[in-house]
Amino acid sequence: MAKKFKNKTLAWLDYRLPIFSVLKEALVDHPTPRNLNYWWNFGSLAGITLIIMIVSGLMLSMHYVAHVDLAFDSVEHIMRDVNYGWLIRYIHSVGASMFFLIVYIHISRGLYYGSYKSPREVLWWLGIIIFLLMIASAFLGYTLPWGQMSFWGATVITNLFSAIPLVGDSIVTWLWGGFSVDNPTLNRFYSLHFLIPFVIVGIVFLHIVALHKFGSNNPTGIDITLKEESIPFHPYYTIKDLFGLGVFFIIFGIFVFFLPNSLGHPDNYIPADPLVTPEHIVPEWYFLPFYAILRAIPFKLLGVLAMLGSILILFALPWLDTCKVRSCRFRPIYKQFYWIFIVNFFILGWVGSKVPEGHYLIISRICTGYYFIHFLIILPLLGFFEKTLPVPANIFKEHNKKK
């Protein structure tokens, strides 16, 4: 072990505390399939975005004041008086959107290439846990600027807990720390918003441990068996990830510098007013598909369960998908259903931003139904009825065929 490093001090330290060899193993030597496409860039992008969120959040927290009378003004103080405060805040608020964009793509990649299948179930679970924690963190963070949407969003979402039979109302009072969303609520939301990202860091660590146990999946979805099928992570994937990062930063930058408020809701620039309910209470775009599912169902409790279920169902996905073949490349029928599922999800997002009445309500119900049918009926049956294409023995076979 100690011989791994030429530098004497490094070797001495690593012999006693092997973090350098662990890092070297993970970021330098780690054997990685050589056929990964650009969809595999999004994991590292998500990790870097998490760090950006923590650093920008930490800088915001040095100026932010979690008090109902001061929160809004303190955010405006950041925007106007703090040096480059507007940059920090826009990085953080646009960053949250970017984080979700990346993670949605990352999850879709997993769905397309069957990355959730054995032996990567735990890796998949850890990913869903990260997603759930991100949702919590973003929701809590959105209340902090204490604008109209902050306040009313927090009110609507915390009120969902009142759907729980018998104890619901007590739970809501307990969450609020009072009888409405007020100062105690803001304070606890702030401390939890500060905490959760660090919990995410911990889970990300486990996510990577699980990833390195069996290595990355790849576009063919077949197990890597030959030595020549892999290449060391560095320099091949470090440079590819860096290039991806460059492209990502350009998109991120365009939003931060030229369209900083386009992803948010203008009402959040109106200070929170418990006496004035906004016309439409809508969450940030990244919650819209789930918000649509919530409101598609007339009974509150069922709506809440459906919304939760729509995410929790992902935990069971490795068993709901009964097909042994991982990648969509060899599953002609599932591939069609995959794209229909994605379109369905977009439509859910779009109806989520509308008032659930008339046509919109009908669409949201159809799409909600289809969302569950996809997981509970289509996927389990496909495993039995779909004729998959012949799977090559190794990634080269496939490679040659395409050329």
Place this chain on the structure above:
Amino acid sequence: MIRNFFFIILTIFFLTPNLFGEEKAVLKKQEWDFQGIFGRYDKPTLQRGLQIYQEVCSACHGMKRLRFRELKDLGFTQEQIKQYAETFEITDGPNDLGEMFTRPGEPSDAFVSPYKNKEEAKAAFGGAYPLDLSLLTKSMKNGPDYIYSLLTGYEDEPPKGFELPEGLYYNPYHDGNVIGMPPPLYDEAIEYIDGTNASLHQLSYDIVNFLNWTAEPELEKRKSLGIKVILFLLVLTALLYVTMKEIWSRIKK
């Protein structure tokens, strides 16, 4: 095939946000100097906007997030700002005797709101609230175009059959087509210091520019930094791309 279907559906949704028609008066879209990548504020326009705020809007609306010292962005000198600030009376204190007192404004003070609090303002307008204008353009959808349309959109005669409640004004751009604010601007509502012809269009255009500046004073800095950052990233990313191709060419296909 399925992929084309996917993109067609997406385009339909993004191009037709109001698929099932929610009707509202169409905004009068304007060409704003501050729009676009190279958007900038025009100083004379902002100065005229300040004059309108000062002479008209400030009678009812506050501007509490704007400090006098920020007016240097409009091209005023320190001395001018100091003199301007001194024309305002600021309540300060308590002093050594525990009493509040008034003093002339200083550049570090913020604009003084016409009403002590929301309740007083509401009482003056029968419940309608003249909100603080500091962040106005950011707090509304299509803020600049909406405010322009609102200010130029008053109609003396409501359409036939429309019951105009007492003390309200007809304006198709406001929710419910009525608004509690009397038309604040009209041709020659004020006399511009710089002699510009004060048409309703000019007045509305100038005040919206000013309001956008008060809401986004960082806009010019943001956009010019943005251009540099994006250019830098484009070069960096191109270099990374070339490096990537070079490194990957080492492994035999």
